[in-house]
Amino acid sequence: MATLGELERAVMDLLWEHPEAITANTLRDLLSQRPPAVAGGTDSRELAVTTVLTVLSRLEKKGLVERERSIRPHRYRSVTSRAEHTAELMLEVLGSAPDREAVLARFIGTVSDGEATTLRKLLGQG
Amino acid sequence: MATLGELERAVMDLLWEHPEAITANTLRDLLSQRPPAVAGGTDSRELAVTTVLTVLSRLEKKGLVERERSIRPHRYRSVTSRAEHTAELMLEVLGSAPDREAVLARFIGTVSDGEATTLRKLLGQG
DNA sequence: GGACTCTTCTACGATACGTAGAAAATCAAT
DNA sequence: ATTGATTTTCTACGTATCGTAGAAGAGTCC
Numbered sequence: 001m002a003t004l005g006e007l008e009r010a011v012m013d014l015l016w017e018h019p020e021a022i023t024a025n026t027l028r029d030l031l032s033q034r035p036p037a038v039a040g041g042t043d044s045r046e047l048a049v050t051t052v053l054t055v056l057s058r059l060e061k062k063g064l065v066e067r068e069r070s071i072r073p074h075r076y077r078s079v080t081s082r083a084e085h086t087a088e089l090m091l092e093v094l095g096s097a098p099d100r101e102a103v104l105a106r107f108i109g110t111v112s113d114g115e116a117t118t119l120r121k122l123l124g125q126g
Numbered sequence: 127m128a129t130l131g132e133l134e135r136a137v138m139d140l141l142w143e144h145p146e147a148i149t150a151n152t153l154r155d156l157l158s159q160r161p162p163a164v165a166g167g168t169d170s171r172e173l174a175v176t177t178v179l180t181v182l183s184r185l186e187k188k189g190l191v192e193r194e195r196s197i198r199p200h201r202y203r204s205v206t207s208r209a210e211h212t213a214e215l216m217l218e219v220l221g222s223a224p225d226r227e228a229v230l231a232r233f234i235g236t237v238s239d240g241e242a243t244t245l246r247k248l249l250g251q252g
Numbered sequence: 253g254g255a256c257t258c259t260t261c262t263a264c265g266a267t268a269c270g271t272a273g274a275a276a277a278t279c280a281a282t
Numbered sequence: 283a284t285t286g287a288t289t290t291t292c293t294a295c296g297t298a299t300c301g302t303a304g305a306a307g308a309g310t311c312c
Contacts, residue, residue: 003129005300024258048303053259058300072309073258086223087232090216097212101244104237106213108248111230118227120249122234123242131269150289174272179290184269198279199289 001092002062010034010045011055012064016082021068021075028052127218128188136160136171137181138190142208147194147201154178 004012014030015022031045031052056076059065064085068075080088097103111119130138140156141148148156157171157178182202185191190211194201206214223229237245 002299007301047301049258050260050304051302054302055300057260081228082223083225083228083232086219086229087236089219090229090233091236093212093215093219097208099209101241102207102209103212103216104241104245105248106209107216108245110213110217115227115230116249119230119234119245122231123246123249128268133270173270175289176273176291177271180271181269183291 001089007047007051007055008059011052011059012078012082012085015065015076015078016085019077021077023073023075024049024052024056025073027056027076127215133173133177133181134185137178137185138204138208138211141191141202141204142211145203147203149199149201150175150178150182151199153182153202 010031011027014027018030028047028049031047034045056065056067060067060076064079065076066079067077078085094100094103108116108119136157137153140153140160144156154173154175157173160171182191182193186193186202190205191202192205193203204211220226220229234242234245
């Protein structure tokens with residue numbers, strides 16, 4: 001599955017925040033309004049639409065984005081929710097470990113109390 | 127932190143399996159004996175020692191590997207255990223999510239029964 | 253059908269990684 | 283200390299990915 005680049009990530013974030021499918025142009029506008037990723041960075045995103053389209057195509061190829069080709073300004077939407085995607089990534093990382101339980105132990109030791117409570121609830125009914 | 131390449135990964139795996147610090151030459155030998163990553167791949171690792179050294183330097187720069195420069199054939203060892211490393215990666219992935227609990231919910235839904243039991247135990251005393 | 257809009261193709265620079273030779277540094281033995 | 287062997291560093295090249303976008307092609311609308 002691999003990891004996303006910075007712009008790819010920014011695009012996915014916007015798509016995740018927008019349940020409705022949107023056009024590349026809308027996306028480009030949203031990217032312009034984005035605050036710089038790093039505070040202080042003069043990161044005024046003034047991207048060409050083709051740039052956004054290229055990124056969207058790549059994300060489509062990676063299976064993260066889907067588009068409606070039937071209507072003319074194509075509409076793009078994320079295939080999965082951010083939560084799903086993140087969970088999948090975590091599982092992918094965990095999957096490659098021969099010592100899963102040891103990993104989980106360390107992992108659990110780090111989540112906040114509130115999250116631990118949530119986890120207990122989720123695990124409750126087995 | 128970023129993700130590791132294939133060879134970098136193979137090297138880390140070996141270092142994780144070898145608690146004692148080892149030399150680049152030993153590592154190269156161990157790599158030769160490795161079965162191909164992909165079954166069928168004629169992946170007989172016959173690497174030059176310089177290749178291994180380059181990779182080790184890169185891993186050192188990334189903070190994953192440590193070396194003893196005092197003795198002459200330098201000895202290399204991993205800085206953290208594989209479990210720690212994997213847990214850190216998982217946390218890194220999770221950390222970038224604004225909806226951590228939703229992610230955890232999906233994540234939990236996927237671990238095996240045995241692991242769920244382990245998790246319950248780990249979370250037991252709050 | 254011409255003007256405009258949108259998408260695809262092609263491309264270039266930067267970075268990461270696999271790979272290793274050439275050169276420099278160190279060590280061992282005389 | 284000189285030489286020969288061992289080890290490490292420097293430099294480099296090929297490939298892949300990503301940010302970036304112009305040029306060219308396809309579709310849309312009077």
